[in-house]
Amino acid sequence: MSASARRNYRPETELVHAGTMRSPFGETSEALFLTQGYVYDSSVSAEKRFKNEEPGYQYSRFSNPTVAMFEQRMAAFEGAEAARATATGMAAVTTALMGQVRAGDHIVASKALFGSCLYIVEDHLPRYGVTSTLVDGRDLDQWRNAVRPNTKTFFLESPTNPALEVLDIRAIADIAHAAGATLVVDNVFSTPLFQKPLTLGADCVVYSATKHIDGQGRCLGGVVLGSEKFIQDHVHVLIRQTGPSLSPFNAWVLLKGLETLAVRVRRQTDTAAEVAVALNGHPKVSRLIYPGRPDHPQAEIVHRQMLGGSTLVAFEIKGGKAAAFRFQDALRLIRISNNLGDAKSLITHPATTTHQRLAPAARAELGISDGLVRLSCGLEHPDDVIEDLVTALAAA
Numbered sequence: 357m358s359a360s361a362r363r364n365y366r367p368e369t370e371l372v373h374a375g376t377m378r379s380p381f382g383e384t385s386e387a388l389f390l391t392q393g394y395v396y397d398s399s400v401s402a403e404k405r406f407k408n409e410e411p412g413y414q415y416s417r418f419s420n421p422t423v424a425m426f427e428q429r430m431a432a433f434e435g436a437e438a439a440r441a442t443a444t445g446m447a448a449v450t451t452a453l454m455g456q457v458r459a460g461d462h463i464v465a466s467k468a469l470f471g472s473c474l475y476i477v478e479d480h481l482p483r484y485g486v487t488s489t490l491v492d493g494r495d496l497d498q499w500r501n502a503v504r505p506n507t508k509t510f511f512l513e514s515p516t517n518p519a520l521e522v523l524d525i526r527a528i529a530d531i532a533h534a535a536g537a538t539l540v541v542d543n544v545f546s547t548p549l550f551q552k553p554l555t556l557g558a559d560c561v562v563y564s565a566t567k568h569i570d571g572q573g574r575c576l577g578g579v580v581l582g583s584e585k586f587i588q589d590h591v592h593v594l595i596r597q598t599g600p601s602l603s604p605f606n607a608w609v610l611l612k613g614l615e616t617l618a619v620r621v622r623r624q625t626d627t628a629a630e631v632a633v634a635l636n637g638h639p640k641v642s643r644l645i646y647p648g649r650p651d652h653p654q655a656e657i658v659h660r661q662m663l664g665g666s667t668l669v670a671f672e673i674k675g676g677k678a679a680a681f682r683f684q685d686a687l688r689l690i691r692i693s694n695n696l697g698d699a700k701s702l703i704t705h706p707a708t709t710t711h712q713r714l715a716p717a718a719r720a721e722l723g724i725s726d727g728l729v730r731l732s733c734g735l736e737h738p739d740d741v742i743e744d745l746v747t748a749l750a751a752a
């Protein structure tokens with residue numbers, strides 16, 4: 357296998373070429389190595405491979421050429437030294453956090469987390485003796501005050517799901533480092549195209565590749581990125597030994613997804629911006645949140661830290677849950693789904709789906725009212741998306 361010549365290209369170019377390893381057949385498209393294991397030329401070669409004295413693959417739970425191509429392409433896109441792929445985004449989050457802690461340690465996390473991430477921090481890690489403090493991620497003093505002598509890592513998501521709050525990654529990384537802790541950022545909502553947490557001081561970035569990286573609703577995946585040392589110390593061995601590895605087939609789909617990511621995400625973001633303009637001031641919409649608009653609550657941080665807006669728009673329908681349901685049920689093009697980042701526009705009512713386990717007071721604190729809906733803009737013509745929204749609002 358020959359690796360493609362390396363130099364630093366712009367993200368769009370890296371997304372198409374980085375990590376490509378061609379077999380002796382010289383294929384144009386990346387090869388799919390659907391194999392569990394590998395054979396060795398001799399017993400001596402097998403012994404050397406296991407002693408890491410000879411390069412090569414041993415078993416696809418540890419590594420696989422198609423998965424390695426995906427990892428290298430993601431690392432080049434993110435500007436990270438190393439990446440490890442996982443079977444899902446949740447496997448990426450779990451590995452990044454569990455790989456760093458042991459019983460007696462403490463984690464500080466933002467309250468505004470994807471529901472399953474909250475379960476990891478609040479329910480699973482405590483079973484192994486790891487305590488946590490949840491903070492309002494927008495309030496830097498809360499991060500500072502939550503630090504304890506045993507705090508090992510900070511964890512946040514920005515923009516947040518579903519209220520699209522934007523947190524100050526650089527300031528929070530500084531607080532973490534002053535406390536001797538690391539910062540892990542779930543960058544799903546912005547993608548590496550619009551936000552590079554490692555350049556803002558984060559130590560680790562995680563993705564659900566299920567979202568914009570696939571971008572066409574086909575397969576699940578995840579990835580953890582950081583310095584070579586971070587990945588070696590905290591991630592590589594845990595994945596190798598516990599086995600949340602990415603399937604080569606899904607890695608191949610995700611490699612193909614990366615090739616078109618920049619074009620898709622830019623186009624979806626443009627549509628989201630147009631939707632935000634069309635719905636702003638609509639008589640049935642009481643609140644509209646879109647990173648990139650000057651009226652976004654953290655517009656100054658968005659300007660400083662992000663290179664683009666978002667493929668998502670959140671808005672509140674007047675009339676609470678009943679009106680939000682009438683609106684969603686009246687949509688004809690946009691489909692109801694808890695997923696996001698897809699070529700198809702999707703709408704979610706977080707209070708009754710992704711965030712229904714939270715108590716009403718906790719939801720209110722996160723800005724998740726009964727009327728709030730989250731729209732993930734797809735690749736349809738923006739006018740068709742807007743017409744569908746406006747027609748359905750009339751029924752709300």
Ligand SMILES: Cc1ncc(COP(=O)(O)O)c(C=O)c1O
Binds near residue numbers: 444447449470544
């Ligand atoms: C912000 C965020 N993080 C993590 C995940 C988990 O990803 P996966 O569903 O691929 O496990 C999701 C999925 O919806 C998400 O929205």
